[in-house]
Amino acid sequence: MTGFETHRLDGIEPDNLLAFMALLGLLRSLDEVRPDWLARVSWTVSDPPLRPALHCLKGVDRDALVEAAAEGVNVLAQYHEFEDRKDLAFSPKEAAGSLQGATEIADRGGYVTDLWAALFSDAAISRDGRKVEPTPLCLMFGQGHQHFLQRLAEVPRTKAPPGRGKGQGRIAVSEAECLGEALFALWKRPDATWSFRWDPHEDVRYALRARDPTDTATKETTQHGANRLAAIGLSVLTVAPVSRRGRVRLGMLGGRREIDGSFVFRWPIWRAPISLACIRSLLGHPDLGNRETMAALGIVDVRQARRISAGKYMNVTRADPESAP
Secondary structure, X not given: OOOEEXXXXXXXXXXXXXXXXXXXXXXXXXXXXXXXXXXXXXXXXXXXXXXXXXXXXXXXXXXXXXXXXXXXXXXXXXXXXXXXXXXXXXXXXXXXXXXXXXXXXXXXXXXXXXXXXXXXXXXEEOOOOOOEEEOOOOOOEOHHXXXXXXXXXXXXXXXXXXXEOOHHHOEOOOHHHHHHHHHHOOOOOOEOOOOOOOOHHHOOOHHHOOOOOOOOOOOOOEOHHHHHHHHHHHHHOOEEEEEEOOEEEEEEOOEEEOOOOXXXXXXXXXXXXXXXXXXXXXXXXXXXXXXXXXXXXXXXXXXXXXXXXXXXXXXXXXXXXXXXX
C-alpha cells in the first residue's frame, strides 16, 4: 500500500485462536483511538513464515503502534463491567435486561453493545429454560476456580504482569513491553496471569506431557499482552440465535456447529490489506469454504480450530488449514 507503513506481526501465528483474536483486538483498539491511521491487515503469503502484516499511516513506527494499542485497550477496558458477575450464567430475563442496558450506554463506536452482543442472546436458551447459552468461546464456568466474566473484566485492565523470575533476578515488565512481545516476538508465555484457554498451548492433557501438567511447578504460563488484546477482540465476534434441528441455538460470527454437535471456529487467510469491518464480513461470508468464491475474494486458505474437552476443562486445538486456490 503506497503511503502506508507496514509492520510484520511475528507474534501472531496463523493457526492459534488466541493470536487471531489478539489481531482483532489490535485493530479494534486502533480504530478506537487512531481511526485516521486507517489500520489494515494482510497476510505474508509470499514471505514465509506466514504472519499478518499491519498497514497504517506512513511514519508510524513500532513504538507509536504499541503506544496506541495500549491506549485503545485501556479506553475500551473500562467498559468491561459485568454487574459483579463472575460467570456467564444468566437467566433469559437477566440476559434481556443486560442487553437492553448495554444499548443505553453512550460510548464512542458502540463498543459496549458489541461486547454484550458477543456474550449471549436472550433468545437462545438451555434445554431446561433456566439459562441462556453463552458464547461458544466461553470455556470456563467455575471449574478449578476459573471464572470467565471475572477474567474478561480483569485481564484487559491489568496493564502489566507481575515481575518475571524469582528473587533478586525478578524483572519488572512494562505495559508496552508486554504488548510488543505479543505482537512482534515469538511467544515465550512467561506470564503468571489469567488467560481464557484460547491458546492451544493450554491444552494440558496428561497423555501429551511427561510430567503432571497441573503441578504448579510445571504448569504453563501465558502471554499476557495477547490475552489483553484478545479480550477486546471478543467484541468483534457477535452471537445470534439460529435454528438447528428444530431447536434455537446460539450461533457466532466465524463459528460453526458440526453434525456431531462439536464447535469449530474458522478464519480466512487473505492477500490484500483489509479493514476490521471487512474481516468481519469475511468471517460471516456464507461461501467461505467455496474454492471459487475464496479465489475471487483473494483468500488463500481457511484455518479451523476445534473446541475440545479434556476432563472437566475445555480447550481449543491448533487450527488446521483448508487449502484453496
